[in-house]
Structure formats: structure tokens, C-alpha cells
Amino acid sequence: MKRRSFLATTGLSLVLAVTATTAAWAENAKLKIGFVGVTSGPAAAWGISNQRSMEARAAWLNELGGVKIGDTTYDIEIVPFDDQKDPKRAIAGMEKMAQDGIHYVVGPNVDDGAAAVRPVAEQNGIMYFPYAFPKELYTAPASNAILGMVANYQSGPAIYKYLMENKGVKTVAFIAGNESDPLSQRDSGAAAARDLGLEVVSDTVTYQMDTTDFTPVLLPVIQTAPDLLVLSGVSPANAPQLIRSARELGYTGLISTETAQDAAVLAEGAGELANGFISVGGASTPELASDTMKEFVTRYTDMFGEYNDESNTKVYALEYIVETLKANPAAIDNVDEFKKTMDTFEAPNPFMVGDAKLTYVGTTSFGQKRQVSVPLVVNEFKDGKFETLFVAQVD
Amino acid sequence: MMEQILANGLYLGAQYALIALGLTLIFSLMNVLNFAHGQMYVFGGFVTYTVVAQLGLPFTVGLLASAVVLAVMGALIERFLFRPVIARSKRDESTMLLAAGIAFFLDAVILLLFGEKQRGVPKVVNGVFNWDMRLIMPYDRILIAALAVALIVGFILFMQYSRTGRAMRALAQDRMAAQLMGVDVDRYSMIGFALGAMLAGLVGGLLVTITGINLGMGGPTSVKAFLMIMIGGAGVISGAIAGGFILGMMESIGLTVLAAYGDVTYLVIFVTLMIFLAIRPQGLMGKPWG
Numbered sequence: 100m101k102r103r104s105f106l107a108t109t110g111l112s113l114v115l116a117v118t119a120t121t122a123a124w125a126e127n128a129k130l131k132i133g134f135v136g137v138t139s140g141p142a143a144a145w146g147i148s149n150q151r152s153m154e155a156r157a158a159w160l161n162e163l164g165g166v167k168i169g170d171t172t173y174d175i176e177i178v179p180f181d182d183q184k185d186p187k188r189a190i191a192g193m194e195k196m197a198q199d200g201i202h203y204v205v206g207p208n209v210d211d212g213a214a215a216v217r218p219v220a221e222q223n224g225i226m227y228f229p230y231a232f233p234k235e236l237y238t239a240p241a242s243n244a245i246l247g248m249v250a251n252y253q254s255g256p257a258i259y260k261y262l263m264e265n266k267g268v269k270t271v272a273f274i275a276g277n278e279s280d281p282l283s284q285r286d287s288g289a290a291a292a293r294d295l296g297l298e299v300v301s302d303t304v305t306y307q308m309d310t311t312d313f314t315p316v317l318l319p320v321i322q323t324a325p326d327l328l329v330l331s332g333v334s335p336a337n338a339p340q341l342i343r344s345a346r347e348l349g350y351t352g353l354i355s356t357e358t359a360q361d362a363a364v365l366a367e368g369a370g371e372l373a374n375g376f377i378s379v380g381g382a383s384t385p386e387l388a389s390d391t392m393k394e395f396v397t398r399y400t401d402m403f404g405e406y407n408d409e410s411n412t413k414v415y416a417l418e419y420i421v422e423t424l425k426a427n428p429a430a431i432d433n434v435d436e437f438k439k440t441m442d443t444f445e446a447p448n449p450f451m452v453g454d455a456k457l458t459y460v461g462t463t464s465f466g467q468k469r470q471v472s473v474p475l476v477v478n479e480f481k482d483g484k485f486e487t488l489f490v491a492q493v494d
Numbered sequence: 495m496m497e498q499i500l501a502n503g504l505y506l507g508a509q510y511a512l513i514a515l516g517l518t519l520i521f522s523l524m525n526v527l528n529f530a531h532g533q534m535y536v537f538g539g540f541v542t543y544t545v546v547a548q549l550g551l552p553f554t555v556g557l558l559a560s561a562v563v564l565a566v567m568g569a570l571i572e573r574f575l576f577r578p579v580i581a582r583s584k585r586d587e588s589t590m591l592l593a594a595g596i597a598f599f600l601d602a603v604i605l606l607l608f609g610e611k612q613r614g615v616p617k618v619v620n621g622v623f624n625w626d627m628r629l630i631m632p633y634d635r636i637l638i639a640a641l642a643v644a645l646i647v648g649f650i651l652f653m654q655y656s657r658t659g660r661a662m663r664a665l666a667q668d669r670m671a672a673q674l675m676g677v678d679v680d681r682y683s684m685i686g687f688a689l690g691a692m693l694a695g696l697v698g699g700l701l702v703t704i705t706g707i708n709l710g711m712g713g714p715t716s717v718k719a720f721l722m723i724m725i726g727g728a729g730v731i732s733g734a735i736a737g738g739f740i741l742g743m744m745e746s747i748g749l750t751v752l753a754a755y756g757d758v759t760y761l762v763i764f765v766t767l768m769i770f771l772a773i774r775p776q777g778l779m780g781k782p783w784g
Binding site: 138139140142143144147277303304305306307309311312314315316318319335336337339340347348349361363364367368369370404405407 | 498499506509547601609610611612613614616617622624627630632635701704706708709710711713714715745746749750753755759760
């Protein structure tokens, strides 16, 4: 009897185990996508808007049943790593991604981090999507990095040209934080302005990233009385303070930047003094955002309590990864296949109205397609929100 | 030009001095280098932000809330973290590590509670004082500087004339002697820590109207506060005030005079400080309280 009951129990356990395993098989496979970027410290807003965009979009796609790539349906799992804006940590993060068998990573957010992870990414077959502008990351022989946004040397000239033609701007001054990203953006911005025929009246003044009072910093710049003041590579934390100090010092000209900003932060930090401030965004304004974009904003807000306008740009990277993998399922664990597909890839852009497309661009700037095509939307801040100034496309 | 530089220096100096006061108070009473001072400043800023911008209450209520929340936080940190560690370990590193740990912990708490974005509250007073373009100073800065000076004066009077202030001064001068004279060391250490944290919170609350606040501001604020008390002499009230105003003035002069050479102001300040400390390692005002 005892032996029989033992057999019965074992048999039942086996049946249960097999059923459970089958049930597990019935669930979707996991597609891990990495994020290596800054989610702590003063620049945390940059990375957090990235990570949250990815998590919000992944949760949404998973809720819809996952994404079908080839014959397999995957649930997307985002694997984040905070590099604390430290290149050494960024390398550690990319190594972790490699150990986890991840082939697609969004980030890092800054120049030195993006440059530092390049060997790790190339050795381990990882495609990564930095928000950093150095051209050597995207020009041959480099081939694993894809610029996730519009670079300042692409948006800057477009903005200056527009302001020359429409607002009569003749002189320009640049001010930048004392870090590699803002400084390189200032240098390329000033060069572009000179090429367009603008007179650069000041481009030597820099500030510490932890400055709390910008009045003394701005004083020598304002004294040059430029028509346009460019805040090169300004972080969302510093932008409102700089704008406010410039206006309080009596500056009445135009102020612009080539980085993405958040309307709520500008409204809180500078109020109506920020009116007229020109910055760059994604499909940010109501007339450009599709219903999908609007739902994304709602879902993001529900998940995290508050939306960040920078996510208008940052929502794109994950979409490009998923859609390119759908176009060529062999790329799921082979980035060479991904690279082949990039040249001809095209899919509808779900976040914009009209017939906008997701394609890879960058041939003019990098000699190869190593940039996601994000609409270059130039915004003007007005009474707490952004209004579209003009829209352009990068080729 | 000179008027503007001086005004900027005085404005910066007033807020810096107030930050340094809290740090130096804690150091003098407990020999603790509070690396979390900057995070306490940030926490105070976010409390004022929440009360004023989110709940729509007046700025003074926000300031009061920052003071109370940070005082309670400081008292709890002293009672449950520093006191047991000081009782069990004679090594200074233990409290330094604890303070650094609290700084990281507060950074994480701030991120969880208040988020990653830069925050600010509307200007308390509008308008800009403009003296013939020679001196430009927004009224809200003048107000905040005046409030900071008033708080510094209030603090000095409190330390000088109140019973608690006298007890804390005795404690700072000689812990053992104070204990033998009947001063309740535990009680006044806790009050001192609470007061130091409260000062940090108050500056955060004051400055959220002007510079705004974000979670990354803690570390750099602590570094500046340490600079100031090293200039003035650690553990000395007058030293902290002097250090604050000297740093503010050096920053203001450097940013204007050295602007053409790029961002070298802090480089020059650090080099000057290194030379200064080599000559006078105890800082301007020397030993505790004196």
C-alpha cells in the first residue's frame, strides 16, 4: 500500500511538474534590452527620462501581448544600470549587459561615457544608442553606436539660420558648463554660427556645473549685448536659473539651446521670464503628437506620477530596436544582421501625426546611417508650455 | 562694476555662511564631519518646495516646515545613529563613514520622495533693483540675503545668551568639563545636531526661491561648506561666518575678473586654499570657540 501511494504521489508530482513547465512555456519569451545611463546626481533627469520611457513603452507592449519577432513572441524586459555619469561605471554597466547576453542597449547619456563603452560594445556584439554627439562614435570604423537624438551640430545651424532670417539676429554669445559635452557643443555651435556669418561676441565664459548663482557668471556675457544668447548643452537643472539671471540682469535678446528641456521645470524655475526660450524636442507639441504619443504620455504619467518632456525624444530608441528586430528576426542575437537591416529599414512612426517614418539617417554627418531619425522640432516656451517654432528633418 | 562684484559677493557670502554655521556647530559639539550636510540642505529645499508649490501654502510656512522637518531629522539621526556609534567606537573614521552613508541614503530618499527634476517655487518678491546699471540686484535676492543675515545674527545671539547656547558652547570647549559641571551631554548633542540640520534645511528653503533645488546639489554643497570651515577654522562660529563671506567674495571676484580665462575661479580658490592651509592649517580663527 505504502509503495503504491508513493508511486501515485510521484506520478502526480511528475504530471504537475510537466503541466507547470508547459504553462511556463506558454508564456512569452523574454527580450532583454539594456539601459546604461545616469539616473542619479544633477543630470539624473536625462537618464531617468530614458529609463522611464523604456519601461513605460515596454509595459504597454507587454500588456498588448508582447512583440512578435519572427515566430516568437517576446515580452520586453528593461535592464537598467546607473552609470552615475562616470565613464568607469558606464564600462562596468556595459560589461554587465554583455554578461547578461544583452545585444541592444540604450545610452549612455554623455560624451565620455559613450566613448568609454565603445570597446566593450564592439567586443561583445552590442549595438548601443548614446545621447552623445562626438562624430567619431558614429563614423567608420566605428559601427556599433547609433545616435539617439538630433546632434547640436545639426540643430544649431538650423536654429541660427531661422533666427537670422526671421528675427534679424546678427550677434551671438555662447555660455557653457565646464564639462566635455557643453564645451564641445559650444565649440561646434560657435563654429557653425561663424560659418553662417553671425558675429560671435562671446564664447569663452563657462560655469561650474554646481553653480547656484549665475549672476556673476553671466555679467560679462550680458555686457556684450548679443542678439542671441546660446546656452550650450545646458542641463534642465541649470536652464531656468540661467534664463532668470540673464533676464534679471536686463537682457532682452533671444535665448536658445540645442538640448531638450522640460516645460514644467522651466515654468517653476523661471516663470514668465522663460517666455520665448527656444529649445529642441521630439514630437512634443499637441499638433504633432499622434494618439499613440498622447497615450504614451498618459501611461508614463500614470506609472511614474509625472511626465518629462525630454521623453518626447527618448521614447524613440526602444521603438527603433524593436521595429528593426521585427524587420530582421535574425538580428535578435546578431548585430551584424541588425547593421545590414539598418540601411534599408523603414517603418511607420507611431508617435507623430501624418505619414512620418522611422528610418536610420546620418549619412551627411557620419558617412553612414548611424542615427535614428527623430523629428527636429524646435520649440518656443510660452506661458508654461512649448509651442512649435518650426520642424526640420536630418538626412 | 566693483559695486556689482561686492554685492554679488555679499549675497553669496550670506547664504554660504549660513550653510557653514550648521556644519561647524555639529563639528564643534561632536567632532563629527557631517558629510550629509549638503543632502540636508537639499531636503530642506524640497520640503519648502512641496509646501509652497504643491500645497499652495505661503513661503513662510514652507520655511517653517523645512526647519521643523530637518530639526526632527537631525535629532533622530543623532539619537539613533551617531550616538550609538560614538559610544562604541573611539575611531573618527566610524562617524565619517556613517555620515557618508547617511549622505548616500538621503540622496536615495530624496530621489524616491521628490523625483529627479529640478524644482523651484515662484519668486517671493518681483522686481529688480537697478542703480544706473552699476548695481543690479533682484529684490528677492536682497530679501533672501537679509533673511540669511538675520538668521546668522539670531543664531549668534542664541548661542551667546540662551541657556542652551551656553551649554553647547561649554560642551564644545571641553566635553569632559561640561559633563562634570552637570551639562547633559546627550541632550545637548542632540539639540546641537538638530540645530545644525535645521540651519541646513533653512538655507535650502531660502534658496529654493532663487536657485531652485535638485537632488544633485547635496555633494557640491557639502564640499563648499567644508571649504568655508577650513578657511575660517573648524568648529568656530565666527570662523564659519568669515569663511562663508570670504568664499562668496572670492567666487564673485574670480568669476568677473577671471571670466576671460575660462572657468578657472575654483581652480584659483583651491590653489589659494592649499597654500593658505600649508601656512595656517587651523584656519583663520583657530581652535574651537576660543
